[in-house]
Amino acid sequence: MQSKIIADELAPYSRIHPYLNTAHKHDFYHLLFFTGGSGHHTIDFERFTVKKGQVYFMVPGQVHSWSFSDDTDGYIINFSEAVFQELLIDSQYPERFFFFKGIAKDSVLQLSANAADEIEKLMRRLTEEVKHPADNNCDMVVALLMQLFITVQRNAGAAGQHSQPQQNQLLLLSFRKLVEQYYTHKHLPKEYAAMLYITPNYLNGICKDMLGKSAGQVIRDRILLEAKRLLVNAEMNVEEIAAKLHFSDNSYFTKFFKKYTGLTPDAFRRQSLKALIN
Missing domain, CATH: 1.10.10.60 (Homeodomain-like)
Structure with a gap:
């Protein structure tokens, strides 16, 4: 499982990956949740200001870059579609969520204070589970990811929905x-x-x-x-x-x-x- 997912706190992760301030792309899914700090980031050439309680999602192939202040922190998760294949779940499961459609403006979300607290707790649990796997580790990681996605989608409410038939x-x-x-x-x-x-x-x-x-x-x-x-x-x-x-x-x-x-x-x-x- 460790080869299919990375979960870490942002501050230590960014220190060992200094190249992230230059535009680059990945062949995996990527999401980041900010708990503090300032600066900006770009997704497919659209620029966004860092805010506490903000979360963004990226699909394979998108281009992004960072420019954060030294005190910026949060949680980062990178995972491949193979994560969901572990439990025979559809490998394209993330596509069920509007923020995983590869559209930059729809993938950067400002969460409410209550939702941000809930997401921070989930991110912390995910990070601990990935770093210190216990019994049924694969099951727990997938369950936490699914809970994370559903929580964000529910918090977004009408923002990700259309009134069309x-x-x-x-x-x-x-x-x-x-x-x-x-x-x-x-x-x-x-x-x-x-x-x-x-x-x-x-x-x-x-x-x-x-x-x-x-x-x-x-x-x-x-x-x-x-x-x-x-x-x-x-x-x-x-x-x-x-x-x-x-x-x-x-x-x-x-x-x-x-x-x-x-x-x-x-x-x-x-x-x-x-x-x-x-």
């Missing part, structure tokens, strides 16, 4: 999953509408009603997000990124990126590196 909510969830699976080479709403057996207009209406944006913008935002993730890590040149995202040529990709961000890919990369240095 359940069928539309399911269609939107399916659309987002399809976008996540195919965004690199399917760029048109009609392609996703066909897979969902609905019309492009109906898909567009659901997205506008529930997200305030068109289906095309949902797809475009995902492509731009991945482009930014690839650019900030500097492992691929712009031409390689354009090819990975199935643009016909580098010039078209550059025009697309600049149209919606105001910067060329190279300028965005330079700006991101400069921000990390400062």
Whole structure:
């Protein structure tokens, strides 16, 4: 179990992981609860101010960075989907919760004082269980994680819910999953509408009603997000990124990126590196 989950207090963890102030991504789930301190953190290039009682959640592949004051503390948990497979629970169990959808603004939550106290106690128990395993350790870790997720979701209340019909909510969830699976080479709403057996207009209406944006913008935002993730890590040149995202040529990709961000890919990369240095 220890190889599938890490649970620790934030202060000692951050001291032995100093690279976390630079933008990076993980291949595991990550959550952090603040009990005090100040500073800021970014998730997929959106910046958030550190506040006592705040908790955030991240899914594999998201990019983030930290810039905390020395007195910032709390609890951090990293876990792989294999944690839930230990007890034959659906490995995609975290996806049942709205804060594990990979949307930055929905994954950073300010808890009430009572909920924050409850989450802090759960985090402390989880940390102790991971560091000092006893009998039925796997069962207890999974049970505490599930209790943690449910407690946060209940505390969020209407913030994570939609008043739309359940069928539309399911269609939107399916659309987002399809976008996540195919965004690199399917760029048109009609392609996703066909897979969902609905019309492009109906898909567009659901997205506008529930997200305030068109289906095309949902797809475009995902492509731009991945482009930014690839650019900030500097492992691929712009031409390689354009090819990975199935643009016909580098010039078209550059025009697309600049149209919606105001910067060329190279300028965005330079700006991101400069921000990390400062």
